[in-house]
Amino acid sequence: MEWSQTLSTILSIIFFFIMIAVIYAQFRKRKSADKNKTLEEFDGIIEKDAPIPRILFIGYFLGFAGAIVYVLLFPGFATWGGFLNWQPKDDAYVGSPVNLDAKIDELVVGKTDKQVFEALIDYEDIVSNGRALFGVNCGACHGRSGDGQHNFPVLSDDDWLYGGSPMDVYTTIHNGREGRMPAWRDVLTEDEIDSLTDYVSNLNSDNFVFNESFNNNCSTCHGEDAKGNQGVGAPNLTDDVWLHGGSKEDIRKNIAQGIDNQMPGFGERLTRNQIMSLTTYIMSLQPDTETLIASNDDDSYLLSRNELPLPSSVSVCTSCHGKDGNSVIPGAPNLAGLKFEYIYNQIHLFDNGNRDNATMKGMVTHLSDQDRVLVAKYYASLNPPEPDNHRPEVPENGVITDPTERMVYQGDWKRAIPACTTCHGERLEGSASFPRLAGQSSVYLVEQFNNWRSGARKGDQGEMMYNVAKKLSSKEIEDLSKYLSELK
Numbered sequence: 001m002e003w004s005q006t007l008s009t010i011l012s013i014i015f016f017f018i019m020i021a022v023i024y025a026q027f028r029k030r031k032s033a034d035k036n037k038t039l040e041e042f043d044g045i046i047e048k049d050a051p052i053p054r055i056l057f058i059g060y061f062l063g064f065a066g067a068i069v070y071v072l073l074f075p076g077f078a079t080w081g082g083f084l085n086w087q088p089k090d091d092a093y094v095g096s097p098v099n100l101d102a103k104i105d106e107l108v109v110g111k112t113d114k115q116v117f118e119a120l121i122d123y124e125d126i127v128s129n130g131r132a133l134f135g136v137n138c139g140a141c142h143g144r145s146g147d148g149q150h151n152f153p154v155l156s157d158d159d160w161l162y163g164g165s166p167m168d169v170y171t172t173i174h175n176g177r178e179g180r181m182p183a184w185r186d187v188l189t190e191d192e193i194d195s196l197t198d199y200v201s202n203l204n205s206d207n208f209v210f211n212e213s214f215n216n217n218c219s220t221c222h223g224e225d226a227k228g229n230q231g232v233g234a235p236n237l238t239d240d241v242w243l244h245g246g247s248k249e250d251i252r253k254n255i256a257q258g259i260d261n262q263m264p265g266f267g268e269r270l271t272r273n274q275i276m277s278l279t280t281y282i283m284s285l286q287p288d289t290e291t292l293i294a295s296n297d298d299d300s301y302l303l304s305r306n307e308l309p310l311p312s313s314v315s316v317c318t319s320c321h322g323k324d325g326n327s328v329i330p331g332a333p334n335l336a337g338l339k340f341e342y343i344y345n346q347i348h349l350f351d352n353g354n355r356d357n358a359t360m361k362g363m364v365t366h367l368s369d370q371d372r373v374l375v376a377k378y379y380a381s382l383n384p385p386e387p388d389n390h391r392p393e394v395p396e397n398g399v400i401t402d403p404t405e406r407m408v409y410q411g412d413w414k415r416a417i418p419a420c421t422t423c424h425g426e427r428l429e430g431s432a433s434f435p436r437l438a439g440q441s442s443v444y445l446v447e448q449f450n451n452w453r454s455g456a457r458k459g460d461q462g463e464m465m466y467n468v469a470k471k472l473s474s475k476e477i478e479d480l481s482k483y484l485s486e487l488k
């Protein structure tokens with residue numbers, strides 16, 4: 001933006017001299033005016049000629065001189081800071097993310113997420129940058145300093161819907177949250193709702209009393225002890241904090257009508273570093289900042305690896321596909337290294353049955369489109385190392401000797417099979433429509449060829465892979481899968 005500041009300074013200077021010239025010319029022109037001369041007379045009103053009063057001239061002069069002194073002392077002259085070297089102190093102006101960006105980028109390298117926040121919390125300017133961002137983006141709902149309001153949670157106490165470790169908060173800001181409680185008026189009778197309202201209003205953390213109706217209907221989300229469940233954002237009902245009002249009327253209305261409360265996601269609007277500043281600011285508001293930071297997982301490296309946080313509704317995927325996208329059970333593929341478009345499309349294929357797999361169908365049918373996008377983005381953001389180039393030397397006759405390597409890098413034109421690398425990339429690294437094959441589990445790869453041959457897997461555009469798979473022998477499939485799984 002330097003050029004625009006310089007340009008506007010030059011234009012201002014030109015304008016300044018034009019103004020001086022115009023005023024000076026006016027005064028000279030009017031200097032010899034005769035105050036006894038009548039210029040015009042209309043309806044008894046007489047307009048006389050006169051020089052411009054001296055006091056106006058002095059006023060202009062003082063104004064111009066003041067302006068010159070101001071730009072010499074304070075910032076205003078292009079990018080020059082002025083003789084006083086004045087710095088803005090107001091919070092609203094401290095949010096210059098430009099130099100903080102470099103600082104944060106440097107600070108995250110190689111650190112766990114916990115270590116990152118242990119370091120960030122000590123930087124005064126990062127906290128105040130977070131405060132400024134908070135005022136602009138969050139204050140309208142959460143109050144200027146996070147003190148909340150009806151339906152919008154307080155962010156400065158130790159009562160959390162979704163968990164208060166820095167990465168819980170970071171995940172909330174990045175992905176957004178949706179707290180949903182079903183309406184009970186069609187499920188329960190008026191009397192049952194009344195008695196549950198009484199029960200819930202009198203719940204007390206020191207002295208929990210069992211209630212059958214609560215246990216049957218409410219404990220799956222709010223917990224058997226009614227202390228809530230951060231996995232689904234169900235609040236603790238035994239404390240005195242009421243997000244949607246604590247009067248009996250409010251509580252009854254919420255139980256009867258249900259709740260749908262949304263926090264928008266900021267992952268698209270704010271940068272990683274801005275969300276980190278915001279999280280640091282929210283940590284700084286806590287009564288027990290250090291304990292909260294210490295409660296973060298020891299082995300998460302999301303920030304330093306520039307990965308996206310996993311939405312809680314799909315955290316179940318990690319039990320088979322791993323947090324880092326590397327399969328933790330035999331037969332489940334590695335998702336790290338697959339691209340967004342491919343993952344998103346496969347979820348769709350499992351859902352509509354083109355990929356016939358009961359486990360995966362069960363995993364994805366209930367996912368909203370937003371969750372599908374989030375999970376696909378998450379796994380696509382896990383960047384495993386680029387595979388090495390394994391292409392073998394081509395002998396004089398032009399045909400690679402090893403049959404498996406030949407199939408991968410040259411294909412088999414007699415059977416009209418193009419080289420696997422034509423579609424899957426020179427190093428089998430994959431792209432948006434073609435999955436990465438390098439390093440994929442061999443059990444899984446064999447299974448896929450068999451699925452195409454049996455018709456259990458469809459939906460590949462133009463039957464590209466089906467046409468390849470149907471021509472391969474079982475031995476070739478074994479060898480190819482083993483070869484591909486061992487590529488690093």
Ligand code: HEC
Nearest residue numbers: 137138141153160161162163169172177178179261262263
């Ligand atoms: C349009 C209103 C709105 C805006 C803007 C908004 N939030 Fe929220 N936020 C909510 C609501 C509503 C919830 C509660 C969601 C729920 O009940 O499931 C919430 C929840 C949260 C939570 C989780 C609290 C807990 O107890 O776990 C955090 C943290 C949070 N917001 C931070 C922010 C930050 C930081 C910003 C600005 C970048 C922001 N919010 C902007 C409405 C908003």
Ligand code: HEC
Nearest residue numbers: 179180181196217218221233234235242243244245259261
């Ligand atoms: C499917 C999960 C689920 C079930 C089952 C459920 N709740 Fe909820 N409940 C929630 C969630 C999530 C919220 C918070 C909504 C939000 O984000 O604001 C909530 C909020 C509430 C609130 C408002 C709390 C506040 O702070 O204002 C009350 C009261 C409540 N539930 C009572 C009940 C009762 C009574 C039952 C059983 C009849 C029940 N809930 C069953 C998920 C559930």
Ligand code: HEC
Nearest residue numbers: 314316317320331332333343346347357359360363375447
């Ligand atoms: C119980 C274990 C399990 C869980 C949990 C699970 N998956 Fe899977 N996933 C599998 C298996 C097994 C396959 C291979 C299916 C096949 O052979 O077609 C698979 C395949 C996939 C594929 C295809 C990858 C490729 O290379 O084509 C995607 C994408 C995927 N899963 C995403 C998810 C998502 C998203 C979730 C969470 C909502 C999830 N999975 C949860 C076991 C699981």
Ligand code: HEC
Nearest residue numbers: 418419420422423433434435445448459460464465468480
């Ligand atoms: C004409 C392009 C093309 C060629 C050549 C090709 N593939 Fe594919 N392959 C695809 C496409 C497209 C998909 C994804 C299908 C889908 O979207 O369901 C795919 C998917 C696969 C998968 C499934 C991977 C996963 O994560 O689920 C395997 C395994 C595979 N190819 C192996 C091979 C091998 C081995 C060769 C060489 C013998 C080869 N492909 C040649 C286009 C090709």
